[in-house]
Amino acid sequence: MFSSLLSLTIFLPLAGIVLLLFMKNDHLRAARMTGLVVSLATFAVSLALWTGFDVENPAFQFVEKVAWIPSLNVSYHVGIDGMALVLIVLTTFLTPVALIGTWKSIRHRLRDYTMMVLALEVGMVGVFAALDTFLFYVFWEAMLIPMVFIIGLWGGQDRVYAAVKFFLYTLLGSLLMLVAILALGFYASQQPGGQFTTDLTVLLNVGPRLSAGVQMWLFLAFALSFAIKVPLFPLHTWLPDAHVQAPTAGSILLAGVLLKMGTYGFIRFCLPLFPNASLEAMPYVAVLAVIGIVYGALVAMVQTDIKKLVAYSSVSHLGFVMLGIFSMTEEGMQGAIIQMVNHGLSTGALFMLVGFVYDRTHSRMIADYGGLAKVMPVYAVAMMFMTLSSIGLPGLNGFVGEFLILLGAFRSVALGSVAYTVVAATGVILSAVYMLWMYQRVFLGPVREGGKYHGEFVFDLDKREIGSLIPLVVFVVWIGVFPGTFLRISAPAAKKVVTMIDQVRRGDLPRVASAGTSQVPVGR
Amino acid sequence: MLTYTDFLLAMPLFSLTVTVLLIIATEAARVGRARFSQFLAITGLLVTSLLAGLNLRESGVAFQGMIATDAASSYLTILLSLAGIVTALVARPYFEHRDAHRGEFYILLLFAIIGMVLMASANDLITLFLGIELMSFCLYVLAGFERTKDKQNESALKYFLLGAFASAFLLYGIALIYGSVGSTNLDAIARAYAGISNQPLFLLGTAMLIVGLGFKVAAVPFHMWAPDVYEGAPTVVTGFMATAGKSAAFAALAIVMIRTFDIGGSTTADVLALLAAASMVLGNVVAIAQTNLKRMLAYSSVAHAGYLLAGVAAGTAEGFAGVFLYLTAYTVTTLGAFAVIGWHERTNDEGTSLDDYVGLSQHQPVIAAVMALYMFSLTGIPPFAGFIGKYYVFMAAVRADLTWLAIVGVLTSAVSAFYYLRVIVMMYFRERDGEHIPLPRIPVMIALGITAALVIVVGVLPSTVLQLFMPAM
Numbered sequence: 002m003f004s005s006l007l008s009l010t011i012f013l014p015l016a017g018i019v020l021l022l023f024m025k026n027d028h029l030r031a032a033r034m035t036g037l038v039v040s041l042a043t044f045a046v047s048l049a050l051w052t053g054f055d056v057e058n059p060a061f062q063f064v065e066k067v068a069w070i071p072s073l074n075v076s077y078h079v080g081i082d083g084m085a086l087v088l089i090v091l092t093t094f095l096t097p098v099a100l101i102g103t104w105k106s107i108r109h110r111l112r113d114y115t116m117m118v119l120a121l122e123v124g125m126v127g128v129f130a131a132l133d134t135f136l137f138y139v140f141w142e143a144m145l146i147p148m149v150f151i152i153g154l155w156g157g158q159d160r161v162y163a164a165v166k167f168f169l170y171t172l173l174g175s176l177l178m179l180v181a182i183l184a185l186g187f188y189a190s191q192q193p194g195g196q197f198t199t200d201l202t203v204l205l206n207v208g209p210r211l212s213a214g215v216q217m218w219l220f221l222a223f224a225l226s227f228a229i230k231v232p233l234f235p236l237h238t239w240l241p242d243a244h245v246q247a248p249t250a251g252s253i254l255l256a257g258v259l260l261k262m263g264t265y266g267f268i269r270f271c272l273p274l275f276p277n278a279s280l281e282a283m284p285y286v287a288v289l290a291v292i293g294i295v296y297g298a299l300v301a302m303v304q305t306d307i308k309k310l311v312a313y314s315s316v317s318h319l320g321f322v323m324l325g326i327f328s329m330t331e332e333g334m335q336g337a338i339i340q341m342v343n344h345g346l347s348t349g350a351l352f353m354l355v356g357f358v359y360d361r362t363h364s365r366m367i368a369d370y371g372g373l374a375k376v377m378p379v380y381a382v383a384m385m386f387m388t389l390s391s392i393g394l395p396g397l398n399g400f401v402g403e404f405l406i407l408l409g410a411f412r413s414v415a416l417g418s419v420a421y422t423v424v425a426a427t428g429v430i431l432s433a434v435y436m437l438w439m440y441q442r443v444f445l446g447p448v449r450e451g452g453k454y455h456g457e458f459v460f461d462l463d464k465r466e467i468g469s470l471i472p473l474v475v476f477v478v479w480i481g482v483f484p485g486t487f488l489r490i491s492a493p494a495a496k497k498v499v500t501m502i503d504q505v506r507r508g509d510l511p512r513v514a515s516a517g518t519s520q521v522p523v524g525r
Numbered sequence: 526m527l528t529y530t531d532f533l534l535a536m537p538l539f540s541l542t543v544t545v546l547l548i549i550a551t552e553a554a555r556v557g558r559a560r561f562s563q564f565l566a567i568t569g570l571l572v573t574s575l576l577a578g579l580n581l582r583e584s585g586v587a588f589q590g591m592i593a594t595d596a597a598s599s600y601l602t603i604l605l606s607l608a609g610i611v612t613a614l615v616a617r618p619y620f621e622h623r624d625a626h627r628g629e630f631y632i633l634l635l636f637a638i639i640g641m642v643l644m645a646s647a648n649d650l651i652t653l654f655l656g657i658e659l660m661s662f663c664l665y666v667l668a669g670f671e672r673t674k675d676k677q678n679e680s681a682l683k684y685f686l687l688g689a690f691a692s693a694f695l696l697y698g699i700a701l702i703y704g705s706v707g708s709t710n711l712d713a714i715a716r717a718y719a720g721i722s723n724q725p726l727f728l729l730g731t732a733m734l735i736v737g738l739g740f741k742v743a744a745v746p747f748h749m750w751a752p753d754v755y756e757g758a759p760t761v762v763t764g765f766m767a768t769a770g771k772s773a774a775f776a777a778l779a780i781v782m783i784r785t786f787d788i789g790g791s792t793t794a795d796v797l798a799l800l801a802a803a804s805m806v807l808g809n810v811v812a813i814a815q816t817n818l819k820r821m822l823a824y825s826s827v828a829h830a831g832y833l834l835a836g837v838a839a840g841t842a843e844g845f846a847g848v849f850l851y852l853t854a855y856t857v858t859t860l861g862a863f864a865v866i867g868w869h870e871r872t873n874d875e876g877t878s879l880d881d882y883v884g885l886s887q888h889q890p891v892i893a894a895v896m897a898l899y900m901f902s903l904t905g906i907p908p909f910a911g912f913i914g915k916y917y918v919f920m921a922a923v924r925a926d927l928t929w930l931a932i933v934g935v936l937t938s939a940v941s942a943f944y945y946l947r948v949i950v951m952m953y954f955r956e957r958d959g960e961h962i963p964l965p966r967i968p969v970m971i972a973l974g975i976t977a978a979l980v981i982v983v984g985v986l987p988s989t990v991l992q993l994f995m996p997a998m
Contacts, residue, residue, distance in 0.1 A: 070913075070988045072846070072995060073920065135916075139907040146901060149946075153954045161954045165946060172904075172942050176935035179916070183923040183931060190924070197924065 006050055007063040007079050010089065011126045013043045014096075014119035021119075026112045033104060036115035040097040040122065047093040047126075054086055059493035061132060061202070069136075074186075074198045078133040084268060084338050084494040085129045087487060088261055091345050092125045094472070095257045099250040102353040102469040106249055106360050107155055114155055118250060120147040125258045129265060134182045135199040137270075141262070142175055148251070148259070156246040163239075163246035170239040174229035181222035185274070188215065201270075208274030209505065213281070220278035223271050224286075230263030233286070233323055234293035237316045244312035249356030252308070256315050256352055257345035264322045264341055268334070272326070272498050276505040280329070280415065287327045287416055291424050293320030298431035302438070308365045310439055311351045314391065317428055318344045324425055325406035328416055329502050333409020334495035335488055340402030342487065343480060347391040347399060350473045354384050357466055364455035367439060372448035377461045381444045383470055388440055390477045392433045398480035403429055415506060531587040534594040537577040537602045538642055544569025545635045552628040559617070562628035566613045566635055570606040577602035581993060586648055590710050593648035597849060600994035601645040601776050608769040608856055609638050611976060614968040615864045616761045623872050625671045633670075634765070637663035641773035645780075650699045650709040653777055657695065657741065660773060661688050664766050668758040676874065680757025687740065687750040695737025701730030711785045718786055731793055734781065735800075741774035743823075744830040745803040755823035760870055760877070763819060764863025767826050768856040775833050779848045782837050789840030789925060797838035798930050804831030805937040813944050818866055819877050821944060822859065825903065828941060829855050835934060836918035839925035847921040849994050851914035854902065854983055858911055861976030862899040865892060868965040882948060884957020889964065893952045895977045900945040902980045905938050910983035917987075 017039030024031050054062060061080035069077045081089065100118065107114050124144030131137035145168055153164030182199060189207045190197040198204065208216070229236045240260075244252050272279045297317030304310040318340070325337030357380065358373075359365050374381035386397075393399035407429075411422040452458060462470075480487060532539065547569070548562045555561075577599045584595035612634060620626035640659030647653035665688060669681025703709050705727040706717045721727045736747060743751040755763045788794045808828030815821035833855075836847035869885075870876045886893035902911035915938065919931040965973070983990055 070991070072988065072991050073917070139912075142907050142912070146906060149949075150953065153950065161950055164954065165943075165950065168946055169939065169942055172906075173936075173939040176939050177932070180919065180923065180928065180931050180935055183916075183920050184928060186920070187923050197920070 005063065005065050006046060006053065007081065007130055008065060010043060010046045010050060010093065011079070011123060011130055013046060014039055014122045017119045018116050021112050021116045024112050026110050029108065029111050032112040032115045033100070036100050036119060037097060039119060040093070040100055043122065043126075044090075044093040044097055047090050050081070050086060051090055054081075054083070054490065056083070056490055056493070059497055064132070073135070074196060074200075075135045076133055076200065077136060078200055078202075079127075079130040079136070080132045081130055082494040082497075083490040083492065084265070087338065087342055087491050088129045088258070088265060089126050091261075091342050092122065092129070092258045094476075095253060095345060095349055096122045098469055098472060099253040099257075099349070099353070101465065102253070103248065103250040103356060104465055104469075106356060110154065114151070117147040117150050118254070121151070121254060125254070125262070128262050132201045133199050134185065134201060134204065134270075137201075138175070138179060138182060142172075144259075145171060148255070151251040152243055152247045155248040155251070157248075158246070159242070160246045163242040166239050167243040170236075171229055174226035174236075177222040178226035181219045185219060205273055209276050209501075211275075213277050216275040216278035217281065220271055220275040220282060223266065223274070224282070227263040227266035227271065230266070231260055231319050231323060232263070232316065233289050234296055234316065234320065235289075237293070237297075240316060241309055241312045244315070244352075245306065245308050249352060249359070252312075252352040252356070253349040256312075257349035260315060260319055261341045261345060264319065264326060264337065267323070267326050268337070268494075268498060273501055276502050279327075279502065280506055283327050283329065283415060287324055287410075287421050290320045290323035290327065291421050293317065293323070294425050294428035295431065298428050298435060302431065302435040304435075305367055306365050307367055307439060307443065308352070308355050308359075310367075310435060311348060311355060314432065314435065315344070315348055317432060318348065318391075321403060321406050321425065321428065324410050324421060325402075328406070328409040328413040328421075329499060329506070330409040330413045330415075331492075331496055331499045332405050333413060334499050335491060336402050336405025336407075336409055338491040338495060339398075339480065339484060339487055340406060343390075343398040343402045343477075346473055346476055346480075347387055350387045350470065350477075351384075351391060353469065353473075354380070354387060357462060358459070361459045362455040362457045367442050369455045370443040370449065371446045372444070373454070373459075374444040375448050376452050376454075376459055379461045379467065383462070383467075383474075384444065385440065386474060386477070388436045390481075392436050393429055396478075396481045398477045398484075401480060401484040415502075527588070530585060534580065534583060534585050534587040535592055535646075536580065537573045537599070537606075538592075538639060538646075540569060540573045540576055541635055541639045541642065544573070545632055545639070548628060548632050548635070552632070559620075559626045559628045559630070562631045563613055563617050566631035567610055569635065570609045570613070570638070574603045574606035574610075577606065586712075590712060591649045591652045592643075592646050593711070594646055597776070597780075597845075597994045598642075598646035600849065601772065601852075602642050603993075604772060604853060604856055605638050605641050605645070605769050607975075608765060608772070608860055609634060611860045611864065611972045612761055612765040612769075614972040615764075615867055618966045618969055619759065619761045619867045620670075623671060630667070630670060633663045633667050637667070637765075638769065641769055644773045645776040647777065647780070648711050650702065650711070650714075650781075653781070654692075654696060654699060656773070657777070658692060660770065661692065661741070664688075664762075664770060667762045667765070668754055670759050670762060674874075676757045677759065680754045683750055683757075684754040691737050691740030691747070694733050694740070698730045698733025698735075698737055701726055701733060705730065711781070715785045715787070722786070722791065728793075731786070732796075735793075735796070738774055738778045738781075739800065742771055742778065742830045742833070743827050744800050744834055745807045745827060746800075748804070748808070748827045748830070751827055752820050752823040755826070756817060756820045760819065760863055760867035763823075764860050764867065767822070767863065768859050771826065771830065771833075772852045772856055775830075775837070775848055775852055779837055779845050783840055783842075783845045787840065788838075789844075791840075794838050794840045794925075797834055798927055801831045801834035801838055802930060802933045804828060804834060805933055806831075809937045809940040809944075812941065815944070816879050817877055818879055818882070818948070821879070822862060822866075825941065825944070826859070828937065829903075831937075832915060832918055832934060835922045835927070835930050838930065839918070839921035839927060841921055841925055843924060844918070844921035846991065846995050847914070847917035850917045850983075850987065850991060853990055854910035854914035854980075857976045857979040857983065858899045858902040858909075861895060861973055861980065862903070864969055864972045864976065865896045865899070868892070868969050869962060879947065879951055882951040883955045885952040887957050888961055892965065892973070895973050896952060897949050898977055898980055900948050902984070904942045904945045908981075908984045910980045913984055913987040
């Protein structure tokens, strides 16, 4: 099984966990180094995936299939397309960055902490690689365990509340997805010559043939689980709690990767499996996405806590991603995928920057700051840079994604109205308002208490902190200037989904009423 | 005519009986050597599971159709022996701590297991009844094993009275079924089933059977005894009856309902599905309100009976397999959880409340970690055993057109996450200021190691387990 590169990427962090088992919690350096080395090695392996990936080939690559539970017809089936590859590399990239960025912030039970971060990485990469709904579900759910510990053990004041809320919220959503997975397998067995299966490549031929009603409830069960993870308004209430209470590395990975699993799920499962239902649900989802964009931005504007502000900005940004996906256009889909990466980089960086200053002053309140630019000039520059990236300044990454999404939504025949684009575009303006206003209040103006903030003298970023930011800065500029590097890779995946949906919309694919499976037997 | 094969097929039963007789003899000869009895019991159980393992690929009927051995019954014998071994391992430290370590414990334990094995390999309603009674009487006594404690006396008495009541139902049901079929042999009933399945007499008998077995598995609305008995009994006994007792009863239920009656899609299946849903809802919701861990797990066991009943209600071969897989997952997980509770319990019965677990991870990180593992497994989080069990029974339910039951199942699972997670919150997310509890003794550590390893192995490689009791797969 480990002969393959993809499995190695998924399970390499497990080796780190095993190593860490033999260490003690007070061996800080050993635990940190193990975590760093293992996550860097994982990153290196994922880069090998990148170089070995054939961009021209739209099929899943690096596919491995091993029978796992024959009686359930479940196999360990993994493989990646361009979208999954981009997200996997984002994951393996952000994990070491998060570990370096929070090198000294965690001292309490450091070994356990590093183990949890690595376990989280296994789950995240696994989710993006799984081509079997059972396997997907295993990774999806297993990830709750490290995350709940990261929030609950190393989080802030209200960490227990936040951890429990996060756990229950996401569990409730995903359990319904489990029933949908079972039902989908059941419908597959109803096909002529079909058998119960959870293999995605098989199910992709089953789902679109189901009757509209069946598609709809399966779609809803999947969508609920994904929408909670994204989070789509109004299911976002767990997010501010979880983000604010999580330790910095937790926030980085939560915002950077975990939220993307929801949007990824929509593209990978909801749309291609249930195209009719997706089209039917499209206007509602798009409306919720647009509400999320504006609502997230407005709520972010009135926050007094910087971290909470960044958290709410995520709601707004992910609204863009959802709008891009449900524009059902190639531009929108491409924009959504690149925006997932952008959000991971920018928001990850913002959470890290907030963490830097919090480590020094133990306050995240905007009101406690002012004039910070004079005391921490390098920090101020870094923050400015990421702020601009987040609000979509042309030349930086955010612009590419938002532009493509808005373009896609504008040109979308399926959405059929420019109103979505018009309202969503106000979100771009609002994001400039809340980010820049926060920047003004924190960094400009007179220096507080003779350079003391929240009773602490603050120092500018040290080499390690700057070092952890540089890779992020590089990619922010790279995507901003040469988005083609990344768009090229995700293009086939985006195109495949959009073409398929388009066919269904125009009625080229056999619609369900005519397909044989519409008479799914009720009762025996 | 008794043949050589008869004895071969019943080998595990014989080895258990021989072990019991040996223990009785040594106990009679040398009073006060409970440790030796423990050693004998564990050895006997190991031999039994080995013999059952040899029987895994055999199947046949023995003793004039009274007993049927096949992969499922042999597998369950192994599982029950495992439960017995784990219980025997933790019993010594537990009872020695309380000055109540006596050899009778192992005699009763083994007799109970004989009854359970008999239930799992019953091919006749009479054998089934004998097995149930043998098991129940031993469990009644075990529930009040420390006879000077009022709480245990209460537990034993309650269990006995309600259990006797249930047995009467069961026997009456058997009588009615005999009345309509003319035989108590399961093969004969299976042959006659298609013709009589709608006869009022037979249905009444089936209903009585469900009531009687429903008591034994603690399914709603026959669960009333469980919380009090589970809380009052010595913790090692609670762990044993919650796992082995339930396993045997469910094996009997699955054999009668699925193999013999073929209830799939019938009204009986609908009734079982309703009981299942009621058990899931009530067990999980009431468990939230509990502050005592033993009581919480008692209600959780009611809920798990609901999940298991979902597999029975499906009435298919998949449901049958699902029940066995779920029993495996539930047994290893719950045994481990009760081993931890037994270790944590003080001699004066304190230390079982949820608050007593505050900050456990700071002092005993390993124990806290395995307890967290059990809790995640009971919640049904992958990749642990509990998840695969739930997946299997829910799949059986969905494929038997009981999707609504699967939905109730997953929603109540989300509810259950709340109270299981609370144990983790207590152990990990709160600071401890209480006393320091020393590490468990070696036998308990071994028991925890076995169960924790199995929780992971069954979760990650369920097919190895499935192959044991489903040779075809």
